[in-house]
Amino acid sequence: MKRGVLFAALAALLWATGAGVAMAAGDAPHADGARLGVIWVLPFVGVLLSIAIMPLAAPAFWHHHFGKVSAAWSLLFVVPFAALFGLPTAVYEVMHTLVLEYVPFIILLLALFTVTGGIRVTGNLHGSPTMNTVLLTIGTVLAGWMGTTGAAMLLIRPLIRANDDRKHKVHVFVFFIFLVANIGGALTPLGDPPLFLGFLKGVEFFWPTSHLFTEMLVCAIVLLGVFYALDSYWYAKEGHLPRDPTPDSPIDIQGGINVVLLLAVIGAVLMSGTWKPGVVWTVNHIQIELQNLARDILLLAITFLSMRLTPKDVRDGNGFTWGPIVEVAKLFAGIFLTIIPAIAILKAGKSGAMEPLVSLVNHPDGTPIDAWYFWLSGALSSFLDNAPTYLVFFNLAGGDAATLMGSMAATLAAISCGAVFMGANTYIGNAPNFMVKSVVEAAGIRMPSFFGYMAWSCGILVPLFVVMTFIFFR
């Protein structure tokens, strides 16, 4: 009798999980997405919802235990997965994700975070409309090469100082978030984490530069134009300005060695995308290529050098701490692990459990509807982290880099633009948005509330994205 109940329970479990089993394809034991039930996506949804809700619902608990929560969701996927599909399959899937995606991803973020956090711009400029527009333009260009976080953190303090005598200045920081913390990041894999994930998946280094340039340029020109008009209006309205509390003084760059190290970061990533020595080690069916290993070692060495060579007062002046990267490492571990079944299901396309989503974003003949890719990846990136969002839609579109760069280039552009641009829609769409808000508020300037900021984005960005849809993603 007991055995009968046990079998019934197991049968029910297998039904709920889609009766998916790990299939051997080639040498690697891996999850067959076509046979995984949608319930396997639950830990991924759980970790994303935890990140979104728990800082609000249980801030003290989250502050102390977010790493454990991330680990708990990961175990909720890994343990049942190993129990049902076997340890070798689970070990392969976990190792594959960690070695080929998570570790390189975190190492790049660590290197960019450390290097850009070691550059400090001192001196004070006068926050006139022209100067502010120039600073936003410089930030937009830099964001593509040093990351939106790095560019935003580098320039936000000079921008605050330049505008400390302005009465109306909130719009300056809002447009800074739009352009520097988001849209400028579209040009290279270093610009925004989703694009680096694409690079790790096989998208060429300069593919975003060549294929997203026009979209980014249109966005940037329109936003800079609107900003200049708005800033000129307020500047004129303020009339006679009180004495500038921090008079104009020459600009100086401290921690200049990090500029060299930043070029080395760019070189290391570029090298891994262009140098193909053909040296590959295989560990548990996972292929580790020499150029990628060399890149990660170089990035770690650059990080170490940056720590050794940067004067302490430069980092102190930037408010540099390891807190953000530790938080990123812990939470992204959960995201990368729990996203495994979601990606497997998406890769299965119409034969997977997410067939309704696949049908939604494709015409009946199977061709993609780019507008859906742009808006869905964008809508999710507005409220969730844009890196996993990019991965989801990358795989929804088939997950093959060569195809996505070729015949489906417009679709990959839609996914990339959605993930990168629409992170600007809310404070939580992209980490630097909230970082900028916090630094500005720490300087005693009141930023718009969460919904107040969304009023800016809905009034300016969303209409722009609608127009872009008709131009680029029809």
Add this chain to the structure above:
Amino acid sequence: MAGEAQDQLRSLLVALDDTPASTGAQQLALQLAQAHKAALTGATILDIDYLTAPQPAAIGTAAFKLQADLARVQRGRERNERLIDRFQVLCRSENVSPHMIALEGRPAEQLGAAAVEHDLVVVARDSDFHGDVADAPAPVVERMVKTCPRPLIIVPQAARLPKQILIAFDASAPAARALQLFVLLGMARGAEVHVIAVAPHQDEAERRTRHAAAYLRLHGIVCRPAPIASASDPADVVDTHARSIGADLVVMGAFGHRGWRETLLGSFTTHLLSDCPTALFVHH
């Protein structure tokens, strides 16, 4: 004019802020303390919960939020130190030595707890203690009206020691309690006192003013009754009358829980707090 009512006002608590009405609140508290020879306590409030409120955040931003929270709390402390300095200078110019307390927590709760040691609390109608000017009545003030264990004087920007006082009396228990505390604290001293009652029928309005006048007479206070038969919103009638006699202070019970009609029309207290240009003496 007021007679020889026994004066029990021994200690006042004034909540310090830097809103326009807060200037009026501090001036009035100082004048009352001098007139009644009462002790004066100035309280600053640091609303830690507000300053460090949870926010939706992106991955990797917790450390930035912490830094911003710490900066906000630090700025709040510095602001409160400035408020204390300014209030002490004001008091010293009038030869009054105030006691100062720095409260930390939710403003209405903290002021309510501190109020137990005092006879009367004076607060500005636009004070939320968040470094901004709130639309009157500030939510904190509305909450204090409901929860403060001592009578409150809610003050607009222009306030002075009352010379013309209007008692709004509807014969309810809160109004009777407010009247009693007003009298026992000696608030009528040196002022002309008017009593207004608004009812649909004249005889009912007159009956209410008679009751209030009898109680005032018991304490040696002569008043001018103004029974008004009106179907209009009593708050409008009281407001209009207060303006017509140039009242400096309106005394009233705090109402606010009268079912669906109050929900639709807004409570009497809130109405007067929003529109009436005079200070309000309120007890719940």
